[in-house]
Amino acid sequence: MEIIKITTPENIEVEYTLAGLGSRTGAALIDMVVQGLMLLILGIALLLIGYFSPNFWEEYYGWIIGGTLLVFALISYGYFIAMELSMNGMTLGKKVFKIRTIRNNGQPITLKHSALRNLFRVFLDIFGVGVVLIFFTKQHKRLGDFVASTIVVSEENKARPITLEGLRGINENYRYLMSAEEYEILRDYAARKSSMEDCDYLKEQLKTYFRKKFEPQVNSNEWDAFIDGL
Template identity: 60%
Template sequence: MKKIKIITPENIEVEYTLADVASRTGAAVIDTAIQCIFYIILLIAAALIKYFSIEFWMEYHGWIIGILIIISMLISYGYFIYMELNMNGQTFGKKVLKLRTIRRNGQPLTLKHSLIRNLFRIFIDTFGVGIVLMFFSKDRRRLGDFAASTIVIADKNKDCPITLENLEKTNENFSYYISKEENELVREYLGRKNDMDDCSELREELKLHFTKKFDELGILDEWKEFINSL
């Protein structure tokens, strides 16, 4: 399995296993099958309208067909965007095959990144361009991934890298557990630690501070991975 190392905005190096072409294709097949179910439902709905209300169909068939086309486009484009934003970079197909899409710097997808990568999916990569590029790209990226600066990784029960951005997004009590001053201090430390001659003392002070604080709050086990990443 091909590995990739990325440096997060907080200068944390994380190693991931890149998703191979076979698993990405398999995930795409599953997602396409799910989309086809929705398309079939639309066709059945149109057939029922035409069968049980022929006069209504004759009078408004142009509108009905137009609405069905718009809904089909939303299914084709919106399915992946909705799934990726609500399942932390996964679709149903990716979840089954334990894959996840993240940004090239290790952070979670945003709406902008999902919009870009999936726009290329439906207009270009669907026609086989994506698979060809994955074979020749060292990061196994299709054109949409290049445009959106994203990669697809083998999840292997590993979450996104422990960063303040990820924690703030996934932990609803983040602002309660991490004060504004602590947030700024940790960001400053992570941004400069690689340039410091010796940051071991500061690192230990931060670890001790957060260990004591989270232990008193009774959430130490939940935040141990964050403390170890300092």
């Protein structure tokens, strides 16, 4: 395993475990199978149209071919963008191998980052360029990762803050997502909760606030552990 250290926008140093060539290749193969099934369904649909509706095929041949090419492009290129944006940097293949794409500063990727990195996947990685770069570059990056300023990390060893003390009773994996003010509020709560008269009310307020902040960015099991610690 190779570890990379990242300084977040909050000036907190965080460790990530880089995803290796094996897990990234396995994830890519699964995604190729999924895309292949989608294309197979598309091909069967075209055959059925041509067989059962030959007149419709002849009359709208140009529209059918144009629509087919558009759907093919969406499957080949749009699949990765849609998956990464809806699954927080994961595709179906990445989810199986528990790896995720993030930005170089540790933040989640955006549409721009996903579109850039996957554009190079479509036009260059089919020739093996991506595999070569992953193997020989220090941070296991494809060309698309360099252009989009992204990296692929392992979820099994989640990011850990390495410069600040962990909160008492609170999962330290979430420290790097907090601002300094939020961190101090939780520290104060953890230190004084046993003597607070309105502890339960405050706890619910904190849960509501941090649920909105963390849920789009973290693993659900880890989130449950964090909530239980409050």
